Amino acid sequence: MARNDDRRRALADAGLSVLADEGARGLTHRAVDRAAGVPLGTASNYFPSRTALIEGLVGRIGERLAPSAEFVREREGLPPSRDLFAQYLRDIARRLLGERQVAIALFELRLESTRRPEIAELLGRWRREGFAVDVAFNARPGLPGGADEIALFHYAMDGLMLDQLTDPLMPEGPIDDILDALVDRLLPR
The missing domain is CATH 1.10.10.60 (Homeodomain-like)
Known part of the structure; x- marks a missing residue:
């Protein structure tokens, strides 16, 4: 067929x-x-x-949450900086929150992976591959932070997205301010 x-x-x-x-x-x-x-x-x-x-x-999920080619193209060649790094983080948050059902489905799969080894293997491999791509993407233009910092941002973003998709701890707090604070605290000047 x-x-x-x-x-x-x-x-x-x-x-x-x-x-x-x-x-x-x-x-x-x-x-x-x-x-x-x-x-x-x-x-x-x-x-x-x-x-x-x-x-x-x-x-x-990977297709729907991928950054737009236009967003990436607009930032190509810009000097590496903490601000540029923060722009990428804000875009990730915008995509996740803009695709609410997709983000919730991803969290559902992650929870299901705790009960089903075949899903854990599939999702774990997909996440590790994505992480490697993120580290390489960050290193290529010389953005601040290495693998350890990228992992910390993944951990922080996962928690922030779970918070924002459910019942936000601080619903009045602008998400960009939260992300900027994460960059300020996790990336040394």
Whole structure:
């Protein structure tokens, strides 16, 4: 059967919605079919197993949360600085909060990975690969901070996003101010 990439993406997007709305236990091929408004059995044609479905969702999360080429292009060649680093952090937060369901689905998968080793392996590999890309991206133009600092920012961003997606500790605090404070405290001058 020929694969339709648009339909595959639509099914993955429906799966992300199901995951965000119902959690990992609600994620079934039938639930994805219903959410996508397609005939029953369609999702299993594109994702023949639950593992294949989750792999498809993880790939789609990466696509939907990737920085825009325009954002990156506008900053190419700028001198490396803490401010430029902060711009990238603010963009990450904007993308995560702008794709609320996708971010929630990612947290759901991370929680499910504590119960299912096959998801832990898949998600762990995906996260480590992404981390390596982040470290290389930071090093290439000479932005401040190395692997240790990038890891600290990942830890901080995960906590901040969980806070912002649920019940914020300080709902009136502008997120850019929080991110700027993180940069000030985690990157030495």
